[in-house]
Amino acid sequence: MFLQILAAGTTMGLVYAVVAFGFQIVARGSNIFNFAHGEFVALATLIYFSLAATVGLAPVLAVGATALLVMLVSIAVERLMLAPVRVHEPLIVAILTVGIGTLMRGVMILVWGHDVLFAPPLVTGAPFLWAGASISRANVVLIATCLAVVAALYLVFSQTLWGKKILAAAINPDAARLMGIEERTTRISVFLIAGLLAGIAGALIAPVTFASSASGFNFVLKAFAAALLGGLDRFAGPLVGGLVLGLLEAFTAGYVSSAFREPVVLAFVIIALMIRPSGLLGKPAERVT
Amino acid sequence: MALLELRDVQAGYGPVSVLRDVNLAIEADEVVAILGANGAGKSTLMRAIVGLIPLQHGAIFFQGRELTRMSAAERVGHGIALVPEGRMLFPPLTVLDHLLLGSNPSRPSRAELDERLQRIFTLFPVLQERREATAAVLSGGQQQMLAIARALMSRPSLLLLDEPSMGIAPKLRRDIYAALGQLVSSGGLTVVVVEQDASLALRLVKRVLLMQGGRIVRDGSVDAFRSSESLQRAYLG
Amino acid sequence: MRFSYPSLVLLLVIGALPLATTSPYHLTVAGLALIFVILAQGTNLILGTAGQASFAHTAFFGLGAYTTAVLSTRFNFPLWATLPIALVLVYVVGSLLAYPALRVKGFYLALVTLAVSEIFTAVVGEMPGPLGGTEGIAGIPPFTFGEWSADDRLSKFYVVWVGAVLACISIERLHASHFGRVARSLRDSETGASAVGINLVTAKVRVFAVSAVYMGFAGVLYAHFMQYISPTSFGLNITILVVSMVVIGGLGNTLGVLVGALTLSLLPQWTRDYVGLEPLLYGGLLVVIILLLPEGVVPALRDMLRPRRRTEKSS
Numbered sequence: 001m002f003l004q005i006l007a008a009g010t011t012m013g014l015v016y017a018v019v020a021f022g023f024q025i026v027a028r029g030s031n032i033f034n035f036a037h038g039e040f041v042a043l044a045t046l047i048y049f050s051l052a053a054t055v056g057l058a059p060v061l062a063v064g065a066t067a068l069l070v071m072l073v074s075i076a077v078e079r080l081m082l083a084p085v086r087v088h089e090p091l092i093v094a095i096l097t098v099g100i101g102t103l104m105r106g107v108m109i110l111v112w113g114h115d116v117l118f119a120p121p122l123v124t125g126a127p128f129l130w131a132g133a134s135i136s137r138a139n140v141v142l143i144a145t146c147l148a149v150v151a152a153l154y155l156v157f158s159q160t161l162w163g164k165k166i167l168a169a170a171i172n173p174d175a176a177r178l179m180g181i182e183e184r185t186t187r188i189s190v191f192l193i194a195g196l197l198a199g200i201a202g203a204l205i206a207p208v209t210f211a212s213s214a215s216g217f218n219f220v221l222k223a224f225a226a227a228l229l230g231g232l233d234r235f236a237g238p239l240v241g242g243l244v245l246g247l248l249e250a251f252t253a254g255y256v257s258s259a260f261r262e263p264v265v266l267a268f269v270i271i272a273l274m275i276r277p278s279g280l281l282g283k284p285a286e287r288v289t
Numbered sequence: 290m291a292l293l294e295l296r297d298v299q300a301g302y303g304p305v306s307v308l309r310d311v312n313l314a315i316e317a318d319e320v321v322a323i324l325g326a327n328g329a330g331k332s333t334l335m336r337a338i339v340g341l342i343p344l345q346h347g348a349i350f351f352q353g354r355e356l357t358r359m360s361a362a363e364r365v366g367h368g369i370a371l372v373p374e375g376r377m378l379f380p381p382l383t384v385l386d387h388l389l390l391g392s393n394p395s396r397p398s399r400a401e402l403d404e405r406l407q408r409i410f411t412l413f414p415v416l417q418e419r420r421e422a423t424a425a426v427l428s429g430g431q432q433q434m435l436a437i438a439r440a441l442m443s444r445p446s447l448l449l450l451d452e453p454s455m456g457i458a459p460k461l462r463r464d465i466y467a468a469l470g471q472l473v474s475s476g477g478l479t480v481v482v483v484e485q486d487a488s489l490a491l492r493l494v495k496r497v498l499l500m501q502g503g504r505i506v507r508d509g510s511v512d513a514f515r516s517s518e519s520l521q522r523a524y525l526g
Numbered sequence: 527m528r529f530s531y532p533s534l535v536l537l538l539v540i541g542a543l544p545l546a547t548t549s550p551y552h553l554t555v556a557g558l559a560l561i562f563v564i565l566a567q568g569t570n571l572i573l574g575t576a577g578q579a580s581f582a583h584t585a586f587f588g589l590g591a592y593t594t595a596v597l598s599t600r601f602n603f604p605l606w607a608t609l610p611i612a613l614v615l616v617y618v619v620g621s622l623l624a625y626p627a628l629r630v631k632g633f634y635l636a637l638v639t640l641a642v643s644e645i646f647t648a649v650v651g652e653m654p655g656p657l658g659g660t661e662g663i664a665g666i667p668p669f670t671f672g673e674w675s676a677d678d679r680l681s682k683f684y685v686v687w688v689g690a691v692l693a694c695i696s697i698e699r700l701h702a703s704h705f706g707r708v709a710r711s712l713r714d715s716e717t718g719a720s721a722v723g724i725n726l727v728t729a730k731v732r733v734f735a736v737s738a739v740y741m742g743f744a745g746v747l748y749a750h751f752m753q754y755i756s757p758t759s760f761g762l763n764i765t766i767l768v769v770s771m772v773v774i775g776g777l778g779n780t781l782g783v784l785v786g787a788l789t790l791s792l793l794p795q796w797t798r799d800y801v802g803l804e805p806l807l808y809g810g811l812l813v814v815i816i817l818l819l820p821e822g823v824v825p826a827l828r829d830m831l832r833p834r835r836r837t838e839k840s841s
Contacts, residue, residue: 027633033633033636081813081817084817085816085817085820086817086820087816087820089577090633091573091577091579092773092777092816092820094579094633094636095769095773095812095816096812096813096816096817098766098769098812099770099808099809099810099811099812099813099816100809100813101809102766102770102805102808102809102812103805103806103809103810103812103813104809105805105809106803106804106805106806106807106809106810107806109805109806110806161389161390161393164382164386164389164390165390165393167379167381167382168379168382168390171379171380171381171382172377172379174341174361174373174377175373175377175378175379177340177341177360177361177362177365178339178341178361178365178370178371178373178377178440179362179365179390179391179393179394179439180362180363180365180366180393180394180395180443181362181390181393182360182362182363217762221640221641221644224636224637224640225637225641228633228634228637259648259652260648260649260652262644262645262648263644263645263648263649263652266641266642266644266645267641267645269637269641270627270638270641270642273634273637273638274626274627277634
């Protein structure tokens with residue numbers, strides 16, 4: 001029981017982490033708190049469903065194609081709806097993303113309807129049996145893929161000039177311009193990464209939680225919470241925050257009551273942020289903007 | 290043809306104008322100091338030249354090309370570099386990262402990049418020793434050297450320095466100015482330096498501009514500046 | 527008394543609606559629109575005027591509605607008792623919630639307030655006993671004042687109308703008062719506000735709690751107007767709808783908010799044949815307005831009609 005809950009919590013936590021990385025990278029690289037971010041994940045679950053179930057693409061190919069398509073949508077949204085905005089108050093831009101998210105949900109309802117859709121699993125086969133717990137192959141693949149994605153992100157930001165340009169723009173936009181880094185390029189870069197991450201996360205989770213046009217808000221709330229809980233300024237913030245949320249969710253549902261899963265997790269986030277406003281990894285007194 | 294030319298420049302922040310009617314021509318290989326009190330518009334002038342703030346009126350030309358509508362990133366690509374006030378380093382990135390980012394506007398080849406790094410490390414040996422250290426752990430003087438080195442990595446033809454000696458111990462100031470002297474004497478670089486404390490800067494430059502209330506109120510040779518007692522008193526204390 | 531004529535005229539036109547139609551359906555739609563006006567004015571106070579990223583106000587809307595519903599159905603409390611209890615409760619809960627949340631700058635407030643809204647709907651939905659669970663609470667009495675009881679739609683509509691007029695007048699007066707200046711200074715410059723001696727945390731908490739009281743008031747009216755409430759009436763959709771009303775009308779502009787609230791509450795009357803079109807409509811409107819008229823429709827119209835105002839303002 002314990003191990004099974006642990007596996008389920010880790011799976012969900014890593015998916016939240018991957019989504020939260022996208023949220024964090026956009027927030028830091030372009031100063032946009034993207035409330036539409038969850039809708040990209042929801043869109044990914046639906047695209048994966050269509051590619052894998054309707055078109056009949058092999059699941060692995062469907063994940064890749066979904067990630068690329070969602071990445072393109074993400075860049076298009078940035079270019080068409082966020083780049084032209086003439087005001088720069090973060091609050092107005094955040095409300096704009098609320099509008100974009102709502103619009104995207106409208107389009108998804110139009111195309112896929114309100115139904116919960118059952119997407120084909122990534123891998124099939126007998127579950128692994130270990131210490132009396134059975135853990136599905138899909139869970140193992142999901143955990144491994146998410147860890148690989150996080151490792152790849154780490155490499156991008158620690159080893160490539162592209163990643164360092166994004167970091168530079170996040171730390172000091174004026175200094176970044178003096179390095180020949182255009183704001184436009186940075187914004188496209190961060191939306192590209194966020195779209196890819198949302199696409200991968202959505203495609204991976206679709207067979208586990210089903211595909212639905214209504215799932216977006218849960219993802220953005222969890223991503224937002226995971227990013228701030230871990231620490232918005234820390235690379236590992238979303239990873240830590242996502243895992244904490246996923247595990248807390250699974251253990252509350254397993255040992256307390258699945259009905260109070262959401263309130264317990266969210267109340268924990270609120271209390272944790274009151275005690276440590278800069279997140280679990282941030283310094284207690286660090287100023288956050 | 291002047292290397293840099295400003296015509297009737299007016300600039301500032303939001304609706305407020307800090308610079309007014311600035312006309313200025315700087316020839317290639319000149320070394321110029323801009324002096325003036327706090328709030329005279331020196332930093333604003335630097336930021337306007339490099340494009341960190343837009344012009345409200347007027348035009349800027351560099352090597353005969355009009356820059357007025359170019360972004361800061363484009364201007365840097367055309368050979369202007371700014372060492373900004375307060376250095377503006379990226380604390381979590383290493384010295385080497387800074388230098389690589391600094392070379393970004395001119396996109397050098399691998400060999401060209403190595404050669405530039407060598408030049409920087411000859412000029413500032415301490416940066417070679419500390420190339421894997423993050424900017425956050427460098428001393429103030431080392432940070433300033435890194436800021437200058439980062440700007441030089443793009444091989445600019447015009448180097449703008451905004452208060453390079455601010456907040457730095459006197460010995461390190463002399464080191465920094467010694468390095469700037471070397472750079473100038475090796476030729477091919479035009480330098481404009483803004484300072485509040487003029488004594489070091491005056492040893493480096495040939496020409497002095499005085500700013501007051503957002504205008505250039507005096508423009509002359511360093512000798513003329515030295516021979517004017519009132520100016521000496523006002524700016525050298 | 528300071529009160530803008532366009533607002534007054536608009537409210538009078540709505541008040542004169544029963545001259546044209548007394549169909550219960552139309553009166554319900556109009557009454558709900560007026561409740562949305564109060565919600566939008568309350569949201570505007572914290573979001574537009576004070577510039578704080580708060581999205582918890584539908585939880586206060588729900589808190590007000592549930593307080594009066596529980597007290598009047600389970601304990602037979604009259605309205606004159608449940609209304610003040612609900613408003614005080616909302617004010618207290620709002621202050622308690624705001625105090626820690628507002629100490630932290632920026633978007634932490636957005637997260638905390640969104641989380642509170644989610645917790646509210648989840649908890650209410652899971653409490654089948656006194657709160658009715660997902661079934662909600664039915665059989666809430668209509669508005670009563672002593673012997674008089676608003677039994678028919680028309681009387682209920684007028685009670686809500688009076689409530690909305692009071693809310694609009696009081697909110698305009700608040701904006702014009704010292705309280706309003708404090709709220710605006712929170713948005714314009716936090717450093718400026720603290721420099722002139724305003725205690726930022728106290729000021730933010732008060733603005734937050736007062737705007738919550740408007741929400742709670744709207745909730746009380748809603749409960750007795752519809753006589754039935756359930757958690758779905760206080761969900762995220764409502765938050766998005768109210769935020770859209772405020773932004774489309776004009777953040778910080780009380781007339782704009784009134785126009786935005788009325789427009790967006792009446793708009794679905796034309797689209798209700800197409801189920802699922804609402805997100806498309808609201809989302810699209812919000813995007814188009816922010817891209818084209820970021821100040822909102824009403825301030826943009828005002829600037830068009832009086833182009834001089836703009837330069838006066840910026841000088």
